[in-house]
Amino acid sequence: MAMRGLKTFITDLRNCKTDEEEQRRVNKELANIRSNFKDKKISGYSRKKYVSKLVFMNLAGYQVSFDQAVIEALVKSDKYSEKRIGYLALSIIIQENLNLSKNLYNAILADLTKSSEVGSCMALHAISLLENQKIATMVSSIIYDMILSKGVQFYQKKKASLCLSILIRRFPSIIKSNIWCEELIKLLTYPHLGVVTSIASVVLVLVQTKPEWCSSATEYSVRKLEKINITRDYPKDYLYHDVPAPWLQIKLLRILQYLEPTDDQKLLTQIEAVILNIYNNLSSQKKNLQNYNIVSALIIEAVNLSIHLGCLGTLIDKTVTVLNSFISSKDVNMQYLGLDTMGHLAVDYEDLKIFQKYKSVFFSALNYTDSSIQNRASDLLFTITTIETAKETVEKLVALLKRTQLGQRSDLLAKIAVLTEKYATEYTWYVDVMYDLILFSDGDIDNNIWKRAVQVIMANKELHVYAVRRSLLVIEPTADKNALKLSIYLIGELGSLISAEPECSPMIQLNKLELSTNKNDSEICGMAITAISKIVANFPEMGEDAIKFFNKIKKNYGIIIQQRINEYIAIIELKNPTLMQAVFSKTEISIGSGSSITKQLLKKSKSMGDRRTWVPETKILRHESKENLQLTSSNSKAQLNSSINSGMASSIAVEILESNYNQLLWQKFGYLYNNEEIKISVKLELLPPVAKLLFYVENTTNKPIDNFSINIQSDKNSNEESLPAEATTEDLCVIRDSDYDEHLYSGLKLLPGIKVERTFKFTCNRIFYNVPKLEISYACDYNGTLKTINFPVPLNFVQFIEPVKLSSQDFLSRWQQLQGSLYESQVIFVPDLSIVEKYNVLKLDNASFDKGSSTDDDELLSNIKAAESPFVDISDAEVLKSTKNNDESANIADYLSSVKKIFESVGLFEIKDLDSDPENYTGVGVATTNTAGRFGTLVRFELDSAKKMAQLTVRATSCDISVLFTKKFSSIFGK
Amino acid sequence: MIKAAMVFNNFGKPRLLKFFEQLPQTEKKLKRDSGIQQSILRETFGLVTRREATQCNFLEGNQQIKDKDIRIIYRQYATLYFVFVADKSESELGILDLIQLFVETLNRCFNNVCELDLIFHYNEINYILSEIIMGGMVVETKINEIILAVKESKSRLEPKK
Structure with missing residues (x-):
């Protein structure tokens, strides 16, 4: 490099003792360059020199901007050294994502087609960096021709292939047709292995984007692998530390992982032989580090391929043995890759038993001080956890969490939370682990985790008492913010459950909530005042204390909290228990369709670059069962x-x-x-x-x-x-x-x-x-x-009817308005008394109609019902037979109450004072639709027990509803 | 694909910075700061130098590189760190050997390469790298071929001289 000026400049900078001195030197140079660039007759040499200096400044971290006209002149130069520095500066401009001038684009395109081989290679380099779809589409066929043309040198062919592979990766739409793909795939047989390696890069991208056009790639890849591995037919100068063309082999093994496993038995046998051959290289002596590394790299890829093929026959044992030898090897890199690949196997392989044998090895990997290895081990353990091993695994992961640096825990926290939720068999365990996580993590925790804990706890009744007791112990002003939030929420919702226990009286709960606001955090304060109001709703005698406290803290907070406090005080002062109950009733939380923690894991695994052949969390996400406990x-x-x-x-x-x-x-x-x-x-x-x-x-x-x-x-x-x-x-x-x-x-x-x-x-x-x-x-x-x-x-449409409160006068006036066949439908039928036992609505506890009751209870109830019903039916039937004649009126009464109960549960409001006849029922509801509006539905059911007849009349704002309703219920209630 | 190649010394001074993807534009506030490049460099430097020699050569994640699913693969030679950032489609050990190959090539070109060579011939280093990696893909892995390509390119363009 013959530029003295540049050398002096670099030496000057290196001699600067302080940053300020260096900055001054740079400024001086920049001024010098600016004034020189103004000179229109600047020589090519000077241009090169100044741009070289600018490139150096950029590398050193200085903010420089290049004059695109100068760069253009360099790129267009015939002198190799000038062209080269021009392209180097160009790559910096592209890399920094600045807009290129039209002239620069044209200069690149001119080099690609018209210039010498070296020039077009430089253009290919520049194009490979450009993220510009228009250019990519424009040049893709030129590049394609370059790859296929016989007259093009290896050197250029290689670069053209790589350039094409990058363009396809960015803009898959430039793949033209299946013939196009096949022609490229055929080049895997090209005699020059260097070219084949680059072609393999193209094919690797093709099989990811258009696998349906690349089925021939399987055969070509297998044949090439066989040639290298089995028949040992390769040019000797492609041996790298005694391994033939390892980078090509890795690419070919990867190509096969993106394609559906072939069903051609002959090919499969060949693949198996290749894999076994690669495995066998492991046992040979460790020659030097390079050889050892590259042999292992091949083995890892072979393992990945055999996992993709479903671990045919004998391969599974070998695979596990090979991986285990990696994990227990002394070389940390091998341990890392062994764990990583074992994680891959665990995601795809169903029988988790084969991993349990090595569990202690995996656990000990958690104890390494290397976070990369810890991450792989925790991913692997996360995948292979079963209900039997969950407790132990969670325990070890929690221990690891305590050693993990702040700021790097979120992933691990999410994993522990998901495992605990999924495999919780004892309720105390779930609550304890979640509290441990939240208490310990000291603010370094995703909000999702404590919110999810609230969801799970609220949705599982058997957790309530234990969790709220725990909350009351945890809630201390010094506790972690998230732990406080969880505790405050649970005490507010569930505090009444334990109010009779010692040390848990409403007064104590109130005091603890009051203390929790000491942190002066407005979010916590907001939650605490709501929780306090909920206590007051259950125990009105606490009202005075609450108001006193509210007034005391009001001034410490912003206007929003003050406003809320004032509203709460106003409600409490009304001393209306029904209103309090209504406003501060227990919040119903449904467990939700997707937990945000698992979503967080899912989000992480979506990648933008090359499609991964596997993702560590997929197994648990696939299996994720939201029925938690x-x-x-x-x-x-x-x-x-x-x-x-x-x-x-x-x-x-x-x-x-x-x-x-x-x-x-x-x-x-x-x-x-x-x-x-x-x-x-x-x-x-x-x-x-x-x-x-x-x-x-x-x-x-x-x-x-x-x-x-x-x-x-x-x-x-x-x-x-x-x-x-x-x-x-x-x-x-x-x-x-x-x-x-x-x-x-x-x-x-x-x-x-x-x-x-x-x-x-x-x-x-x-x-x-x-x-x-x-x-x-x-x-x-x-x-x-x-x-x-x-x-x-x-x-059924009737489910969209909700009760609506109406006085009897209002009901009557509506009833009159909706007269006539436009609105009314009427059916007369013979009552079917067997519905009493068939639907059993009276025998069921009211709880089953309660919308808020938890699924587990309902589930239990319906299980009991299903399990017992044959016996109940038989005994009931016998009882019925014996008492049939004696007590018919009792049956009629049961029938009527069943009908009423059913109407009520469907969603009608009973108007009680309308009719003196006890055998009649009057109800009203409103159906809500999205586009057609709301429909009032008025129902009258009259029973004549003497004549054994019943009449159902419905008047609704739409006759369709009346007809639907009468049809449905006459078929249920009638014979 | 390989997303970036970096060489820096144990004070974090860059000797080579090459990105194979366009980087997101950032606000350039400080004068001595060419935006995201330097900031990626700083983060990587922090991640790599924290590690001990007994730990493995693979690291996960650099917050600022677009694709989250990446590995940092590095090797230390005396005072210099050679760091390649690659996505999951590359074999980790393959990249590790590619670094070795890069260093061996430099060694052949400069006769026992040292940091000073990298400083004063920073553009030469870029050209050598471009014969090994292009747009994030491996071009060539045979040392002789690489050196030949570097030496020959000049005569190919200016055959008369």
Whole structure:
């Protein structure tokens, strides 16, 4: 490098003793360069020299801007040294994402096509950095021709291939056709191995973007691998530390991982032989570090490939042995890669037993001081955790968490939280671990975690008492912020449960909440004052103390909190217990369809660059069952249930279905369907016009069920995706909002005894008769065929009716307004007294109608019902027979109360003072739709027990509703 | 693909900074700060120098590089750190050997390369790297071929001289 000026400049900078001195020297130089660039007749040499200085300043971290005209002149120069520095400066401009001038673009394009080989290679370098779709599309066919043309040198061919592979990666649309792909793939047989390596890069991108056009790549890759590995046919100068063309081999092994495993038996055998050959290199002596590294790199890739192929036959044992030798090796790099690849195997391989043997090795890897290794080990452990090992794993991960630096814990925290929730078998364990996490993490925790803990605790009744007790112990002014928030929330919601216990009186709770505001944090204060008000709602005698406290702290906070405090004081001072209860009633929290913690993990694993062949968290996400706490008692009940039901033939199931559907009109939770393999229950959450159906599917066999999918098929055109715009034209449509993640609904694996919850939301646009179908499919255990079950979703328009309070006078005047066939429908029928026992509404505890009761309780209840009902029915029937003649009037009374109960549960408000006849019922409700508005629905039911006749009259603002309602209920109540 | 190649000394002074993707634009506030490049360098320097010699050569994550799913693969030679940043499609050990290959090539070009060579021939280093990696993909892995390409390119462009 013959530029003296540059050398002097660099030496000068190195001699500067302070940053200021250096800055002065740089400024001086910049001024010098500016004045020289103004000279139009500047020589090529000076241009080169000054731009070189600018490039150096940029590297040293100084902010410089290049004059694009100067760069252009250099790029266009015939002198190699000038052109080179021009392109170097150009790469900096591109890298910094500045706009290039049109002339510069033209200069690059001119070099690509018209210039010498070296010039076009420089242009290729520059193009590979440009993220400009127009340019990419324009040059892609030129580059493609360059690769295929016979007259082009290896040197240029290599660069053209790489450039194309990068352009395809950025803009997949430049792939023209399958012939285009095939021509490139064929070049894998090119005689020059250097060129083949670059071609392999192109093919690697092609198989990721257009696998359907690249099926021939399998054969070409396998043949090449075989040539190198088995027949040892390769040019000797491509040996790298005794390994032939390792980078090419790695690429070929990768290509095969992106393609569907072939079913060509001959090819498979060849692949297996190649993999085994690569494995065998491990045992050979360690020659030097380079050789050892590259041999191991190949082995890791071979392992990844054999995992992709499903670990054929004998390969699995070998694979595990090889990986284990890596993990227990002395070389830290090998340990890291061993753990990483073992993690890959664990995601794909079903039988987790093979990993348990090495568990202690994995645990000890957590104790390394190297965070890279800790991360791999915790990913691996996260994947292989089973219900048996969960406790131990969580314990070790928590221990690791305590050693992890602040700021790097969030990932680990999320993993522990997910595992604890998924495998909680004892309620104390879940609560203890969550508190440990939150208390310990000292603010360095995602908000999602304590919020999720609130959701889980609130949704599981058996956790309530334990959790609130724990909260009361934790809540100290010195505690961590998040721990305070969790505790304050739980005391507010659940404090009343333990108020009778020693040291837990409402007064003590109130004091502790008061102390928690000492932190002067307005968010905590906001939560605390709400919690205090909730206590007052349950224990009005605390009102005075609360107001005193509110007044005391009011001044310390901003206007929003002050406002809220004033409102609370005003409500408490009204001394109206009903109002207090209504305002501060227990918040209903549904467990939600996707926990944000798992979403966070999912988000992390979405990558933008090369598609990964595997992602560590996928296994648990696939399996993620939102039914969180599998209490052993409900498991045994479920088994009992399935053993009874397994006797039923599938034809009977349809009949059962009918009455199940009817029951779901008024029950918010119920059992829907079961067969030999699965059991489905459903929970309905209504917020008209939106209805949420939560399906709980349980695998009742003792083996995992594969390929399980659950989906809603729209009734009309089941094949088409219903777009939101079209969907609104349907009467009842499925909503797929941002929460909807396709992967969570198909290709799942159901583990035995584990319940999976999947939620679907619907909007009712107007009155509907047809409902979409729920389609469930899964692979049958015995022959692997796909079994599909279809049934309509248990939704009916009457469910969208909600009670509305109306006085008897108002009712009467509406009733009169809605006279005539435009509004009214009337049916007379013979009452079917058997509904009393059939639907059993009177025998059930009121709790089952309570919308707020937890799913576990409902579940238990419906299990008990299902398990016992045959016996109940028989005994009831006997009782009935013997007493039939004696006590018919009692039956009529039961019938009438059943009818009333059902109407009430469906969503009607009973108008009690309207009719003196006790055999009559009057009720009113309003149906809410999304687009058609709301419909008042007035119902009158009259029973004539003497004549054994009943009459149901409905007047609604739309006659369709009246007809639907009378039809449905006369068929349920009548014979 | 390889996202970036960096060489810096144990004080964090850069000797080579090459990015194979356009970097997000950032506000340039300080005079002595060419934006995101230097800031990625600083973060990487911090991550790498914290590690001990007994720890493995792989690191996960640099917050500022667009793609989150990346590994930092590094090797230390005397006072210099050679750092390549790559996504999951590259073999970690393959990259580690590529660094070795890069260093061996430099050694052949400069006869026992030292930091001073890298400083005064910073543009030469860039050209050598461009014969090994292009746009984030490996061009060539055979040392002789690389050196030949570096030496020959001049005569190819200016054959008369």
